[in-house]
Amino acid sequence: MIKGTTVLLLINAFLLSLGSIGCSTNPSKSSSNDPGEGGPLAIIDAHTHTRFTGEAERTTKISMTLKQYLQEMQDAHVVGAISHTSPTGEGYVDLRSHGVMHCAGLDRKVNVKEVEAGLKSGKYGCIKIYLGYVHQFAYDKNYEPAYQLAEKYDVPVVFHTGDTYSTEGKLKYSDPLTIDEVAVDHPKVRLVIAHCGNPWIESAAEVAYKNPNVYLDGSALLIGDMAKLPKEDVDTYLIRPLAWIFGYLEDPSKLMFGSDWPLNNIASYAEAFKRAIPKEHWKAVFHDNAVRVFKLKPVR
């Protein structure tokens, strides 16, 4: 059911990553542009996967093509996005001209040479660690080179947390509480807890609340088409959890919108997501926070 679908997103992401795996800063009071003013809300999707196999995603049936991705960006007024590559890098497509930044996906060991070259060239603008899918804690010494690279190049590190979309995932590794270790030991590195640690949203919210360098993305707490799921399910498993998280944080700069495309239709997930966030904070949550955390330069 619905909660199972949550996991899907993670797993799917991971499968995407395997087959093709499949994500900081300080809030400023103003941004250089004015998304949403005088027009539709300009959105940054802080969590997507862009392995365009041409197939239909197995749960959502969304067509995994560049055409579909760009169409959904346009439909949802997405002006920039983050895409997580697989540890193998398979399926990488340079989408910088569309405002899409890639995170370098890691396996157990960090290929320092490849990741550093990518960060230098602009191929990558962030690093993604697949906790749970990879049976290794965030604070494992194997990931130390990644945190050092993140600090050197001033890029964020995104962690898959929470449910895994695969029975082969091991959940003790994807508990968001483990990110606290990294946050304390690497205070200069911006860390993003993907999926708000779902279903361990309290741990994720506390780690982000307590550590100035930790942020949350609210992608794929549910997957599918929010406009087609029963409203009660969307309220129970997406809206109320997100609203609680946002309130607990007491800081509108901490939470970012993300869809986990192709596990969600971007526009319908964004519309549902808005219901959890007070309107006066939409610009922060749907745009400005991701621009700061990822140092994005939206294309429009």
Ligand SMILES: [Zn+2]
């Ligand atoms: Zn994902």
